[in-house]
Amino acid sequence: MVQKPDCGGSTRRTFLKATSGVALATGVAGCIGATDDGAVRFVLNPAEEQTDILEEYTPMKEYLEEETGATIDLTRAGSYVETLEALETDQADIADTSPTAVPAGEGFADVLGMRTAFGGALYFSTIATTPDSDIEELADLEGGLITTGARMSTSGTLAPSVMLSEAGIDIGDFPEGDANDLEIRTATDHDTSRERLVNDDDIVAAATGAFASAPQIPQEQFDEYSEFVEHSAEYDDAGSDLEDGEPELQLLAVSDPLPRAPIMARSEWDDPEREDIEEALLAAGEDDLIPDDVDEDYELWFTGIQDADQSDYEPIQEILDELGLEFQDFDDDE
Structure with missing residues (x-):
């Protein structure tokens, strides 16, 4: 893995292929999730469909800020692998990830919750x-x-x-x-x-x-x-x-x-706002995530978040094992 200056480092054997850098849709130079104001760094997976994921997550950001008093910076990563890499290398505190990221994140990334759609996890x-x-x-x-x-x-x-x-x-x-x-x-x-x-x-x-x-x-x-x-x-x-x-x-x-996609957090993130954010996420209702005034073109695809942990994603590990895949195989596509 290419080490990025001032972006933290990995303390475990890397699971990623070397990459030439990180592509940020927001145009932020330097690190994924870099912030100078102590804000909570929330990194988002690139969506498979052509959607504006930063716009879609803005109501959640505003809800969490109102509920917890924290300041949250949203950043879109360039690939599924880069999203998880951001948690491993202390470039993110919290992340929207794919289900396939959970097995690869064991030891440095925790599942905070599983996203649900109209009650279905x-x-x-x-x-x-x-x-x-x-x-x-x-x-x-x-x-x-x-x-x-x-x-x-x-x-x-x-x-x-x-x-x-x-x-x-x-x-x-x-x-x-x-x-x-x-x-x-x-x-x-x-x-x-x-x-x-x-x-x-x-x-x-x-x-x-x-x-x-x-x-x-x-x-x-x-x-x-x-x-x-x-x-x-x-x-x-x-x-x-x-x-x-x-x-x-x-x-x-x-x-x-x-299992639907999780919200994950960096395991070593122990700032006081972590517990408040986790509680707010699990308490969020559809109206909090998709307010009435949101344009339907920018609505989140999920309506709630329920408690979950790594064991809920064992079916994903079984699929990867059956196909002989590891998480780094996802880097070329996204």
Whole structure:
């Protein structure tokens, strides 16, 4: 790892590849989360979708400042890996991270809470086809062309890769290389993966997070997946876009439940405001995170934060182990 001057240092064996520097969307020179006023440094993951994450998190920042009296500086990191690196090297006190960051952060980053959406702390991947295809189950995808989300997206690519493997399809070295039994094309995000299925006749199936596919899948197709019905925030909305004339999709499979993304803190951060911020995060309601006056284009994708710890992310570690991935493999994509 490249050591950045005046940005703290790592006291443990580094888990990251050397990088040439940190790209900041805010244009701040020097360190991620650098601040001269003693503010709490809150670093944000770059979103997979094209969103203004700094704008989206501003209501949370303002809520936390009002509740705790702390001053909070928001900074967007250039990659998933850089977000966790900021916690390891004392460039951040708190961070919005991906689920895949939790196993890699053991020993220097703590899970403060798990983000929830409309009461649901778990989310799901789907693999879907079109109603006029002759694909009836995942095994039928052998020899075909499918699309997935971003190469290292947990719900768009990693969980679906395990689903394919468990169905008996040889995925080879994917997502780091090519699959053997079918062709897989990654997209930039979940919506693009879904749209490719609809618009490209050569593509026979699409993997996405359920939040991107469920509105175009008739609700009754999910009924055999009891965990999805019980836990998914997307179940009630399943099929809703069909009323607006959107193309119908045919469900092939739903993943096991996945823990939603965490809010993490630097383990050695022991300033008095840490406890106050943690309490405020866990007490935050939807109105605190998404006030009525927020433009819908800048709304957070989650509505609350519930208590969680590293053990809640064991399913993510199992996915990484199954695919032979380590967290540094995420650096090239983001």
